[in-house]
Amino acid sequence: MTNCAVLMEEIGKLPQKYYSEVLDFVGYLQKKKQIEYENDAAEYKEMASDIEREQEAQEWCNASFGPVCNP
Numbered sequence: 001m002t003n004c005a006v007l008m009e010e011i012g013k014l015p016q017k018y019y020s021e022v023l024d025f026v027g028y029l030q031k032k033k034q035i036e037y038e039n040d041a042a043e044y045k046e047m048a049s050d051i052e053r054e055q056e057a058q059e060w061c062n063a064s065f066g067p068v069c070n071p
Helices: 003-013 016-048 053-064
Strands: none
Touching: 016 053
């Protein structure tokens, strides 16, 4: 049984009075996911703005996979 199926089964066993708490926790996890995404995006932007590091990455890619045309 998948984690999702187990989760749904376990939630179904709860009394309805706890559903709002489950929804609150799901909201918390969604916010946590969004913050992680925003942090990752900021880190990637910072890394991409590092010209020297980008040049090294391009050289590595070209050596590993061959040159790629950039439009």
